[in-house]
Amino acid sequence: MTLSTAPHGSWPSPVTAELAAAHDGRPDQVGTVGEEVWWIAPRPTEAGRQALMRLLPDGSTRPALPAPWNIRTRLNEYGGRPWTAVPRPGAGPLVVFTHYADQRLYAWEPDGPAPRPLTPHGLHGAGLRWADPLPVSGRNEVWCLLEEFTGPAPADVRRVLAAVPLDGSAAEDRTAVRELTDDRHRFLTAPRLSPDGRCAAWLAWDHPRMPWDGTELLTAELDEQGTFTGVRTLMGGPGESIAQVEWAPDGSLLALSDRTGWWNPYRVDPDTGRSVNLCAREEEFAGPLWKVGQRWLMPLPDGLIAVLHGRGGQRLAILDPATGTLADAEGPWTEWTPTLAVDGSRVIGIAAAPDRAHEVVELDTCTGRTRPIGDPHTDPMDPAYYPRPRTRTFTAPDGHPIHAHLYPPHNPGFRGPEGELPPYVIRAHGGPTGRCEAVLDLETVYFTSRGIGIVDVDYGGSAGYGRAYRERLRHQWGLVDVQDCATVAEALAAEGTADPGRLAIRGGSAGGWTTAASLATTRRYACGTILYPVLDALTWAQGGTHDLESHYLESLIGPLTQVPDRYRERSPLYRADGITAPFLLLQGLDDRICPPRQSELFLAEVAGRGVPHAYLTFEGEAHGFRRSETVARALAAELSLYSQVFGFDAGPGVPALELRP
Incomplete structure (x- = not known):
């Protein structure tokens, strides 16, 4: 092709400001609802709302909820994971989410009646905000992180872990929300429950630290009423940043700590706090915890671990904790975002490359095959x-x-x-x-x-x-x-x-x-x-x-x-x-x-x-x-x-x- 000559800046381009704006944003917060894969998708042409999308078993994709539903939490102003799916024996799953306009939690049966509120309006300042709701087996409630404003100033706020009943009894009654922790720590992440349901783990930190400066990994035992007892710090402190904690199928904890100067994955004994670095590398297996609910690591049922790792950019790999070896996922994607979900042998995430926009990608760990399954990249131009x-x-x-x-x-x-x-x-x-x-x-x-x-x-x-x-x-x-x-x-x-x-x-x-x-x-x-x-x-x-x-x-x-x-x-x-x-x-x-x-x-x-x-x-x-x-x-x-x-x-x-x- 013969190139035309023109001053830099004046070259004709098919990319208008309107075209670029229409493709602004990226999918986020993947998860599964029964056999379906769900995620959050940006809608810049709909006043910037965030839509909840669903991939049906037949491979088709459609919105879960129409406008004006905007699935987004304002917790810590930067937000966090705004939704979850609650399995129900003998019935379909229940989706619980935060609606941006009023920051209340809502429950919705897919394809059922309109969502119903689960939490009340706040009394002060910015009210009540909720993030990273967690289904709890055997209990008719979700556990999540609550941010509650107690006055008009930005610092008039407390944060606790809380249990929200699914029957709607707290929709107009703040006292029906059961607080699981006190507010001794200024900042928290939502809890993670052990496989046997007897223990919980979460992260906490306090001013003046930011979460990449230093956090603490806390654990507690649960009694029959679901009350937290024996809260203690298992690892971490002012000079150690733990970015994420999850439970492994064997009942041990998996934590991402930067105690070596790099965020690496550790296996932690929940009784003694003894920890072992599972993959000691001068690479980052995590990142700054700007949003509650970010997931750089997710355990698989067979004991393997899906992880993100790298210097600068991060790619998806499967870690064998017994050997410390990594097997990188195949495919054209060079950058994966910290929102991983696991369903059996499948790992679902969101990835992009220099020539591909962010899309929902599935890795089958049995076959090693990766493929885009949601919001697949299509070229809007040559x-x-x-x-x-x-x-x-x-x-x-x-x-x-x-x-x-x-x-x-x-x-x-x-x-x-x-x-x-x-x-x-x-x-x-x-x-x-x-x-x-x-x-x-x-x-x-x-x-x-x-x-x-x-x-x-x-x-x-x-x-x-x-x-x-x-x-x-x-x-x-x-x-x-x-x-x-x-x-x-x-x-x-x-x-x-x-x-x-x-x-x-x-x-x-x-x-x-x-x-x-x-x-x-x-x-x-x-x-x-x-x-x-x-x-x-x-x-x-x-x-x-x-x-x-x-x-x-x-x-x-x-x-x-x-x-x-x-x-x-x-x-x-x-x-x-x-x-x-x-x-x-x-x-x-x-x-x-x-x-x-x-x-x-x-x-x-x-x-x-x-x-x-x-x-x-x-x-x-x-x-x-x-x-x-x-x-x-x-x-x-x-x-x-x-x-x-x-x-x-x-x-x-x-x-x-x-x-x-």
Whole structure:
């Protein structure tokens, strides 16, 4: 094919902002209901709701519940597993789920009458929230994690393990909910029951720790009434992160601990706490526990264990705990998400690859066969437009590695003019304890197919590379992340990959902090896109965010009482006078993690300084955009920013973004 020549950024592309937005999101939270496989699927064109989908035995797929049912919990604001299926002898299964609009638990018989509420409305603040419901054999109730607000402030909250009756007696009566634990611990995961039903295990942690800093594995015995007795800490502590616990068929515990510096799988004696590493590798078998109910590991009935493992990306494997050997699942998928389910010899998960979007995948452990069974990938366009990511490792000034995924400009019909280097966008992920995934994302293709390069930076502090890499950011937020992104940008420019005069930086949430701080403290970037950001560490630490992250900055910046000046020195809000490059700021008006007030104060500091910028807000959007119209408008605005700053024609269908000084 003869390639046409056009300036980078102006290449015609079949990927419109609307097309990319319509494919935003991914399936999540797989499980089984009788012979069926169920999962949560995003519906960006339906106001961003999450639909519960079902795969029938005949291979057909259909929604379980129509709109407006939105299967999603707001526990800890980031959510968690919102549904389960309760087996019932002599009857079909009962599905229990959290509805986003009111956060109540509901029970529903598939194909039966409308769902009925199981829990009441809360009396204070954000009310009652439920996550990771667990069926309990022989009891007409589900056990789950309860988050209960006791007042109007974000910190007016308690969390306990609770038993919810399935007969609906608690639908209007909070006292009918049986509390299984006290609230001595600030944060918990939902319980797991031993095979004989006589013991429970769960995780707990307290401020100022985040779950990747240190957690405790707790166990308790159950009496005939289902009351927890003899609660004790079996393993873990302030310097050991246990990300998940499950019971093995033989009555031992399986835990994912990073006591070696890497999250590895352990078998734990529930009586003595003695533990054995089942696969000692410098790889991650878990990740940061942002959502309750994430599952990186699931035991199989025959004693084998389905696990996710790897450095950076994670793949599915079957672990033989007797030998410590791993057998990786075959197939094209390079990235699996932490939502595994087991049904007999089947392992069900969600996986993707650089040329495949996330889909529900089944592994038959008897035959070794893997196949997509739900939300199968279909190309919405010619796959010749997909970029080919390159995993790169750069070197920081202090010698540390910096991991990144590079997406060069790619269009099968176009190339840039001779001698013209392409513009590049440096993307900083959120978290900051998170990482980037090298998988198909039409938002990335939206830019690369037009001739704009993308590089996703797993800066110091990112998950996926061991505890030491995560702790590079300890007390260094606003420094290490900013420097690592700048190092990657400078390396790309120095090697002739990117145009040094046309570099942008972009990020959301914690990545928004990194973006704003980069614009305020360096002159490396020509412009930036800031999404739902943290901008004022001082306000954040003084009650300006939700409870989960309210003490997060003690590890990222330092204790406020000891280093108060550092909170101002690092915050983009107080360094706004250093910003000279144009920027776009995008904010959801319902965001309780990074409230709009921070963006408004930041804009007030920038006002009158002659810096071209635009501020777009979105009703009905919280932390992270879910509605297709929001995603499309945000993408088009971002492209318009780059076209104006980098000097190319964005083409038809891209509204001009008004930049005001």
